[in-house]
Amino acid sequence: MQKQKALVLWSGGKDCNLALHWACQQQQLEVIALVTFHSSETAFRAHSKELMVVQSQSLGIPHLFLEIGEPFAQQYELQLEKLKTQLGVSVVISGDISEVHGAPNWITDRAAAVGMETLLPLWHADRKTVLQQLVATGFEVIITLVKNPWLPESFVGKTLDAALIDELSMLHAENGMDICGENGEFHTMTLNGPGYRSPISIDSFQVAQHEDMSYLNVLTASLNGDYTVPTLTKQKVCVACEKAFSCYTQGCWCADLPMIMPMENITDCMCPACLKAMINTKLAEHKLPPVQ
Numbered sequence: 001m002q003k004q005k006a007l008v009l010w011s012g013g014k015d016c017n018l019a020l021h022w023a024c025q026q027q028q029l030e031v032i033a034l035v036t037f038h039s040s041e042t043a044f045r046a047h048s049k050e051l052m053v054v055q056s057q058s059l060g061i062p063h064l065f066l067e068i069g070e071p072f073a074q075q076y077e078l079q080l081e082k083l084k085t086q087l088g089v090s091v092v093i094s095g096d097i098s099e100v101h102g103a104p105n106w107i108t109d110r111a112a113a114v115g116m117e118t119l120l121p122l123w124h125a126d127r128k129t130v131l132q133q134l135v136a137t138g139f140e141v142i143i144t145l146v147k148n149p150w151l152p153e154s155f156v157g158k159t160l161d162a163a164l165i166d167e168l169s170m171l172h173a174e175n176g177m178d179i180c181g182e183n184g185e186f187h188t189m190t191l192n193g194p195g196y197r198s199p200i201s202i203d204s205f206q207v208a209q210h211e212d213m214s215y216l217n218v219l220t221a222s223l224n225g226d227y228t229v230p231t232l233t234k235q236k237v238c239v240a241c242e243k244a245f246s247c248y249t250q251g252c253w254c255a256d257l258p259m260i261m262p263m264e265n266i267t268d269c270m271c272p273a274c275l276k277a278m279i280n281t282k283l284a285e286h287k288l289p290p291v292q
Helices: 014-024 049-059 072-087 106-113 127-137 162-175 272-285
Strands: 004-009 029-038 063-067 089-093 117-119 140-147 186-192 200-210 213-223 233-237 244-248
Touching: 004 014, 004 072, 014 029, 014 089, 014 127, 014 186, 029 049, 029 072, 029 089, 049 063, 049 186, 049 200, 049 213, 072 089, 072 106, 072 233, 106 117, 127 162, 186 200
Parallel strands: 004 029, 004 089, 029 063, 089 117
Antiparallel strands: 140 186, 140 213, 200 213, 233 244
């Protein structure tokens, strides 16, 4: 039976890592990408972009940062539709545990709108069981952001273990804090675990402040060795001539062309011929030689 191609919604934290681990155990699924949706205003304080890049390298799974804007529902659906048509993805996997402030699951509604299936392996799981499973499975998870009044700055950088689970459980009993941080009380990042070919080392960092948050500002991170990530082939249709063509997540042909004009008015990619023609028009305006 042919496997269904799947993507995992990726923050780099504990829940998406556990969801990825679950997905890798399913014989009918092939996880081809980690995907992070973000707006132009996303600060990435809790979930360091630098760490997510290194996670992708260690896991050997391509990571896509996809920018979205308002209206967010339509933008999510547009990007999911592209992933479906360009990469053949039919399944979206999320580490969501429960409703946030009583709202329906966002990604389930967005995926359904474009005919994609959503899998939520942690949905409505017992919170303490989730944390215990992470430790038992061998994940190395650290707290990267805390929010007052739920947790003090001293929790930044702490590693998830049995003692920390007990601390979080006691705080839950005292003030009702969600011990998995589902309401934004704290955030995490994963440095090692099943599927990681090398643990991640945080080589330099600062603990920074922003409003009511304290967070781990990762400056540099590294792996023990060099690790490659597979190249994804995207099947696209040129917005100019409407012919089908392919592009790639690494080493794409467009990287060899001069970046001479802004692309903000182009909603999607052009094929090599049309893109070269547009670039040559711009080069001619500046009395520069054309590309061949």
